[in-house]
Amino acid sequence: MAMRGPHPLLLLPLVQLVACLALASGQPCITQNRLFIRHHVNNPRTPAPNPRAYCSMMMRRRGIYGKLINTFIHASIPSINNVCFGGGTPFPSGLRWSNLSFAITTCIYNSSTRSYTGTYLSSRILIRCCQGRPVYYEERILLPPRV
Template identity: 45%
Template sequence: MAPRGPRPALLLTLGLLAACLALASGQTWVELNKIFLNHHVDYPRSSPPIIGSYCDFEMRGRGLYWTQVNTFIEAPSEAINSICSENGTPLGGGLHQSKAFIPVNTCRYDPQTDSYPHDEFVSRKIVIGCWNKLAVYFRE
């Protein structure tokens, strides 16, 4: 009789195998870019179901809750990735600064209220880390 129920050891083994295959493919920057885009890009801007809850809505929805500070970039992914080439100024160490001002929304966690009570929406030049002309890191 075969055992029934969840098999955490099998899931862990399959997860590790998938991670190894992704790393062995030589395309790690593509995966890092996908993570970067999930953590930092909100274009077009989302509309939360309750007015004034943008940061709570976005941070929960992306699995980033309890992160002290996170910034969402209000621009298409192509425009953000282009900062790594023609639309950015190299700063060294793989960092590039945007040539143009870009709308961003910064969310700050308040442990006393267990929420993101305020968000700061501004347009500014942003600094990102690049790898193979793809954004992989956001510098707060």
């Protein structure tokens, strides 16, 4: 006798297959890229009276206040994405070193004062890419040059 009516259990393997294909299709890269943008991209730079005020304001706005070090890149998303292609050079550990300098602001948290110091810089950036999109910013504490 033939089955009649809806049979949701027969659809379960199909739903699981679609879910697996969605995950394998780069969904994690898109999610990580969105997080990268939220944590590291601010273009144009939001006006603030000084770097310290900028860092305090931006870290609160982005929901990452208390993070020890964070850098904001003041450039368009396409120009940052370009580092994942011809605008960047392969670097160890799967990172890419930008060929050009970017306007950035580095924010460093002082846990004893519970406040940030900020520095506006122009620097090359070091990022990790996933399917042509930045997903990780390699924070570097810049030391003063030796004399």
